Amino acid sequence: MTTATQFEQFNALCKEAGITPTQQRLVIWQTLTEMHNHPSPEDVYVRVKPQLPTVSLATVYKNIHLFIDTGMFREVSMHHGTLRIETNSALHHHLVCRKCKSIFDLDAKQLSGFPIPQSLPDGFVAEQFSIDVLGLCAACRKSKP
Amino acid sequence: MTTATQFEQFNALCKEAGITPTQQRLVIWQTLTEMHNHPSPEDVYVRVKPQLPTVSLATVYKNIHLFIDTGMFREVSMHHGTLRIETNSALHHHLVCRKCKSIFDLDAKQLSGFPIPQSLPDGFVAEQFSIDVLGLCAACRKSKP
DNA sequence: CTATCGAACGATAATGATTATCGTCGCTGA
DNA sequence: TCAGCGACGATAATCATTATCGTTCGATAG
Ligand SMILES: [Mn+2]
Ligand SMILES: [Mn+2]
Ligand SMILES: [Zn+2]
Ligand SMILES: [Zn+2]
Numbered sequence: 001m002t003t004a005t006q007f008e009q010f011n012a013l014c015k016e017a018g019i020t021p022t023q024q025r026l027v028i029w030q031t032l033t034e035m036h037n038h039p040s041p042e043d044v045y046v047r048v049k050p051q052l053p054t055v056s057l058a059t060v061y062k063n064i065h066l067f068i069d070t071g072m073f074r075e076v077s078m079h080h081g082t083l084r085i086e087t088n089s090a091l092h093h094h095l096v097c098r099k100c101k102s103i104f105d106l107d108a109k110q111l112s113g114f115p116i117p118q119s120l121p122d123g124f125v126a127e128q129f130s131i132d133v134l135g136l137c138a139a140c141r142k143s144k145p
Numbered sequence: 146m147t148t149a150t151q152f153e154q155f156n157a158l159c160k161e162a163g164i165t166p167t168q169q170r171l172v173i174w175q176t177l178t179e180m181h182n183h184p185s186p187e188d189v190y191v192r193v194k195p196q197l198p199t200v201s202l203a204t205v206y207k208n209i210h211l212f213i214d215t216g217m218f219r220e221v222s223m224h225h226g227t228l229r230i231e232t233n234s235a236l237h238h239h240l241v242c243r244k245c246k247s248i249f250d251l252d253a254k255q256l257s258g259f260p261i262p263q264s265l266p267d268g269f270v271a272e273q274f275s276i277d278v279l280g281l282c283a284a285c286r287k288s289k290p
Numbered sequence: 291c292t293a294t295c296g297a298a299c300g301a302t303a304a305t306g307a308t309t310a311t312c313g314t315c316g317c318t319g320a
Numbered sequence: 321t322c323a324g325c326g327a328c329g330a331t332a333a334t335c336a337t338t339a340t341c342g343t344t345c346g347a348t349a350g
Contacts, residue, residue, distance in 0.1 A: 020317090022327065038229040038248050042307085056329040061308065063327095064230060076229040076239070076248065077222050078275075082336060084183040084221040085209060094221070095269050103183050103221065104269065123283030124240050124249070130223075130277040138268035165346070167298065187336085201300040206337065208298095227307065292350090299344070310333070320323085 006030060017070035027051050028063050029072070038076050078134060079103060093130065097137040106133060151175060162215035172196050173208050174217070183221050223279060224248060238275065242282040251278060 010029055014021040031047050032039070039047075045060045067073045078096045088105055095104040155174055159166040176192050177184070184192075190205045212218045223241045233250055240249040 020326070024328075032230060032232050035230075035232050038231060040227045040229055040307095042227075044230070054329070056331095058309080058330080059328060064228070068230075074231040076231050077224050079222050080225045080228060082185045082187075083209070083225055084185055085177060085180075085189070085213075086183060086219040086221050087177050087180050095271075097269075098272070123286065124242075124278075124280055125286060126240075126278045126280040127243070128279040130279060132275040132277075133269075133271045133273075134275060135270045135272040141268065141270060165297065167345080169299075185336090199300070201302090203301080203338080204299055294349085295347095297344105297346085299342105301342095302340085304339070305337080306335100307337100308333100308335080311331085313328105313330095315326105315328075317326090318324090320321100 006033075013072055017072065019066060019070060024052060024055055024059055025063050025066075027055075028060060029067065032064075032067070032073060078132065093133065095133050095135065095137070097140055098134055099136060099140040102137055104137070106131075151178075158217055162217065164211060164215060169197060169200055169204055170208050170211075172200075173205060174212065177209075177212070177218060223277065239277050240282070241277050241279050242285055243279055244281060244285040247282055249282070251276075 007026065010026050011021050013029075014025070019025070027048055028044060031044055031051075035043070035047065041057070041061050041064055044064065045055070045057050048055055048060060064073070068075055078098060079101060081101075084103070091108040093106045093108060095106050096102075097104075152171065155171050156166050158174075159170070164170070172193055173189065176189055176196075180189070180192065186202070186206050186209055189209065190200070190202050193200055193205060209218070213220055223243060224246060226246075229248070236253040238251045238253060240251050241247075
């Protein structure tokens with residue numbers, strides 16, 4: 001259920017983001033804050049449905065994108081769209097532009113001294129690190145809007 | 146064009162991987178080694194098509210997956226499938242299981258001492274880091290096959 | 291060299307995720 | 321009250337990827 005405090009917090013977030021606080025958005029936002037396992041839009045939809053029986057999956061998608069665009073949530077991976085093949089066999093990492101989504105290689109030497117994490121939970125065995133440096137590429141930084 | 150040396154190299158790779166070296170696979174592999182911008186399967190298809198006019202997009206997909214499965218190439222992101230929403234606003238990173246693709250949060254403190262890269266190329270402005278620790282989760286490590 | 295058999299291919303249908311479209315609804319402000 | 325507009329819901333369309341299936345290719349036994 002939604003408390004008065006949460007309602008106020010959501011209204012404040014919407015005002016800051018410049019979007020209208022609707023009932024659907026409140027429930028979707030509230031549901032997201034209660035989920036802790038990197039849900040997909042479909043996951044969110046099935047949790048929202050009992051509280052909003054007439055909600056459409058399209059509305060869930062639209063509002064998730066709205067939340068991401070206004071910074072209320074993030075997406076797990078900047079490049080989650082189509083399969084991209086790594087053709088550079090050298091050890092390296094990536095620069096990812098959050099606007100145009102382009103991926104630039106970043107020589108591993110420029111990230112030298114990376115500390116190996118000691119205690120990984122749950123018996124996880126680490127094999128490799130992949131570091132994304134997120135930001136804006138030169139081209140996107142110039143084109144303001 | 147394919148040199149004799151490249152042909153031998155590819156045959157050796159196929160023998161090691163236990164797959165049949167076919168004409169289509171040779172051209173797809175050769176094309177991948179010449180591409181340097183994290184191509185999508187569609188990108189590869191349009192570059193392969195002139196050399197193999199009858200090739201099917203399905204064949205490109207099948208062989209890219211084969212190359213990845215046998216370790217001849219990697220995919221850029223382990224979690225590129227459907228959109229996943231980050232609901233944890235704390236600074237943290239991720240453990241990603243390469244087998245079942247599950248994503249676990251990893252407290253940023255366990256990766257402390259991360260060095261800020263000094264010279265990013267191309268006027269790229271860094272805003273945030275996202276580190277994936279790739280490996281096998283406990284469950285997948287138990288189930289050998 | 292030829293016959294044979296299973297793997298690989300090409301065409302295309304099917305699926306799954308996401309987005310676009312469009313008619314309707316509800317709120318705000320004249 | 322009523323026009324205007326953003327948000328919604330239903331659903332068609334699109335896009336990426338996978339499954340299916342009949343045909344062809346490649347390795348090899350004879
Ligand atoms: Mn790369
Ligand atoms: Mn996370
Ligand atoms: Zn950019
Ligand atoms: Zn796993």
